[in-house]
Amino acid sequence: MSKEDRRLLILEREMKARMYQKSVLLEILHLAHELYGYFDKDLLNYISERLNLPPSHVYGVASFYHLFRLKKPGEHVVSACMGTACYVSGVEEIISAIEREFNVKRGGSTADGKLSLFITRCIGACAMAPNVTIDNEVIGKANKEVVLKRIKDIIGG
Amino acid sequence: MKPEDILRIAREETEKQGFYKYRINICCSSGCLPFGALNLLKAFENAVKKFGVESECKVARAGCPGTCSVGPVVLLEPGGYIYQNVTPEKAREIVKSHIVAGIPVKEYLYANEAFFKKQLRLVLRNAGKINPMRIEDYIAAGGYQALIKCLTKMTPKEVIDEITASGLRGRGGAGFPTGQKWNFVAREKNTPKYVVANLDEGDPGVFANRTLAEADPHSIIEGMIISAYAVGAEQGYIYVRAEYPLAVNTLREALRQAKAMNLIGENILESGFNFNIELRLGAGAFIAGEETGILASIEGRRATPRPRPPYPATSGLWGKPTLINNVETLANVPPIILNGGDWFAKIGTPKCTGTKCFSLTGKVNNPGLIEVPMGITLREVIFEIGGGILRGRKFKAVLVGGPSGGCLPESMLGLPIDYESLTKAGAIMGSGGIVVIDDTACMVDTAWFFTDFCVDESCGKCVPCRVGLLKIRNILERIMKGEGKMDDIDLLEELGVYVRDASLCGLGQTAPNPTLTTLRYFRDEYVAHISEKRCPAGKCFKEQASLEVKE
Structure with missing residues (x-):
């Protein structure tokens, strides 16, 4: 069985366990996002069909919440925290530096799909501001030299 | 399980912990975790074994003691020694010197006594001291005894009366009297009723609720069970931000353990009272913290607020009476039940009783999580607890209450922290964010940042918030580019007041605050x-290029 099918199976099992209730849409979206990393049209349509909800409703909810991605992210993901503490500690400078260095815009990916740059609103590590997360590694009290070097190490290697 | 069984567990656990002369608590909260806390836990366990002091020294994972800027931190009891920036090497040294030889390693200690001096820890009573993953730790610290007292000795009405007497007010921001809110739900005849614990801490720069959930999840759960008993609800939801994975896992584990001990579920402690709690994950929407927004989100819809009345107390989840409390409010409940409302009412100020947790961040020397009695001044918080401004720079403003709070200048530092004083000054208590800004920051840029956040987070349902905020942001951008006109100042003020007065929910009503307060004070x-086409902080015009990228 392909990996794809297994993921659908897990999703289906969860929906069944929750008796296909319409009110569990958000929980199902969470699970689907965890499994796939983002939502494409087919996935959203599938969920809408199974939960018997209009596609517009499912898309509306999926696009409303910031956590969900509607585009496939790059191989590596850099998330810069734009919380208040990080902003006043100069995260903007780091973000601009990443944009220039890797030719990527915030919210987008590089042309080769290797790197995505996202902005998150507060990861809650404010006392260590500014924070930049590279894949799953948090760099606290970050500055642009350290961050640029770390990104180069990761996408280079 | 019967109440006596819980009391027996408390006795046994206390006895067990008494065997150890020392206890090393390693902070494994989100602040310290990314910086190697789990390795540290292993390092301490190994060191204790290596030096053969396993039988007298307990090594445990714990929540956050509050000193988040110097992580990873370790709290060593007895004596409350806090070690900062601990590494595995330092861990061995600490065990060798402090535990084996009895001499604290001075140079690794957190030396800012002032950070704790003015704090009063009620909500955070166990934070950093107990293992959040073990319900026995919480029970040994006196946990669930308030619940036992309610179930065995108090009627629901007596519980509500005690909360009313305490003067406790909602810690989510608006400050509505908690006892009164409980009463509204309790007197509803419509059933079933629901209770919701709000842990959708969406404010950037605020991490008090998260830390509480990570450090002492049972204090929230116990408060919630008591609230359900008081209002007659059988089902509860804890709504947590999905961006807080550790808080989610800690709560999930805590709920599992509470269920195993029959503290939630059917016939709780053989009292005949049934109550279940489910977790619901948010997905990154600031507006989901609004009380009708949170209801929509739990029902699996977009978190758009709706007009009130009807209030959730009458028509909440699926149209049924629903009690919504912030988790910090709930964590206040057990000590109030145990010590009495009168005891609580003596803390803080007459109109604002008790304490408040604040995330103190920005340009201060000692950022972190603090809990202070209501009525303390901003000056005390920033210059005594916070240790003054970073790198000796000059204080410029303090933003109180998150992105829709207000920026207050130096002249307002004498302001006591309570709901009314803050609102009068143009700020809000909000969820308890204090961000300190020094003289390198431009206030127009600061106003832009918060407005931009609110534009992003506006749900788009009502026009004043959706369009008005966008216009405010555009005018601020124009000013920052040097294209502003003098009329813009009046226009901003006018627009700000319109948005404030005409918006549907709390987000729109408070979103103009940063703009209005910076206009008022700066x-x-x-x-x-x-x-003059000049930025006094020297920030705006040189960054024009990067602003264009933003658009």
């Missing part, structure tokens, strides 16, 4: 931008 900076 008008000269706006004037300098417009008439």
Whole structure:
């Protein structure tokens, strides 16, 4: 069985366990996002069909919440925290530096799909501001030299 | 399980912990975790074994003691020694010197006594001291005894009366009297009723609720069970941000353990009272913290608020009476039940009783999580607890209450922290964010940042918030680019008041605050931008290029 099918199976099992209730849409979206990393049209349509909800409703909810991605992210993901503490500690400078260095815009990916740059609103590590997360590694009290070097190490290697 | 069984567990656990002369608590909260806390836990366990002091020294994972800027931190009891920036090497040294030889390693200690001196820890009573993953730790610290007292000795009405007597007010921001809210739900005849614990801490720069959930999840759960008993609800939801994975896992584990001990579920402690709690994950929407927004989100819809009345107390989840409390409010409940409402009412000020947790961040020397009695002044918080401004720079403003709070200048530092004083000054208590800004920050840019956040987070349902905020942001951008006109100042003020007065929910009603307060207290900076094309902080015009990228 392909990996794809297994993921659908897990999703289906969860929906069944929750008796296909319409009110569990958000929980199902969470699970689907965890499994796939983002939502494409087919996935959203599938969920809408199974939960018997209009596609517009499912898309509306999926696009409303910031956590969900509607585009496939790059191989590596850099998330810069734009919380208040990080902003006043100069995260903007780091973000601009990443944009220039890797030719990527915030919210987008590089042309080769290797790197995505996202902005998150507060990861809650404010006392260590500014924070930049590279894949799953948090760099606290970050500055642009350290961050640029770390990104180069990761996408280079 | 019967109440006596819980009391027996408390006795046994206390006895067990008494065997150890020392206890090393390693902070494994989100603040310390990314910086190697789990390795540290292993390092301490190994060191204790290596030096053969396993039988007298307990090594445990714990929540956050509050000193988040110097992580990873370790709290060593007895004596409350806090070690900062601990590494595995330092861990061995600490065990060798402090535990084996009895001499604290002075140079690794957190030396800012002032950080704790003015704090009063009620909500955070166990934070950093107990293992959040073990319900026995919480029970040994006196946990669930308030619940036992309610179930065995108090009627629901007596519980509500005690909360009313305490003067406790909602810690989510608005400050509505908690006892009164409980009463509204309790007197509803419509059933079933629901209770919701709000842990959708969406404010950037605020991490008090998260830390509480990670450090002492049972204090929230116990408060919630008591609230359900008081209002007659059988089902509860804890709504947590999905961006807080550790808080989610800690709560999930805590709920599992509470269920195993029959503290939630059917016939709780053989009292005949049934109550279940489910977790619901948010997905990154600031507006989901609004009380009708949170209800929509739990029902699996977009978190758009709706007009009130009807209030959730009458028509909440699926149209049924629903009690919504912030988790910090709930964590206050057990000590109030145990010590009495009168005891609580003596803390803080007469109109604002108790304490408040604040995330103190920005340009201060000692950022972190603090809990202070209501009525303390901003000056005490920033200059005594916070240790003053980073790198000896000059204080410029303090933003109180998150992105829709207000920016207050130096002249307002004597302001006591309570709901009314803050609102009068143009700020709000909000969820308890204090961000300190020094003289390198431009106030127009600061106003832009918060407005931009609110534009992003506006749900788009009502026009004043959706369109008005966008216009405010555009005007601020114009001013920052040097294209502002003098009329813009009046226009901003006018628009701000419209958005504040005409918006549907709390987000729109408070979103103009940063703009309005910076106009009120830092008008000269706006004037300098417009008439002299000059940014007093030297920030705006040189960054024009990067602003264009933003658009």
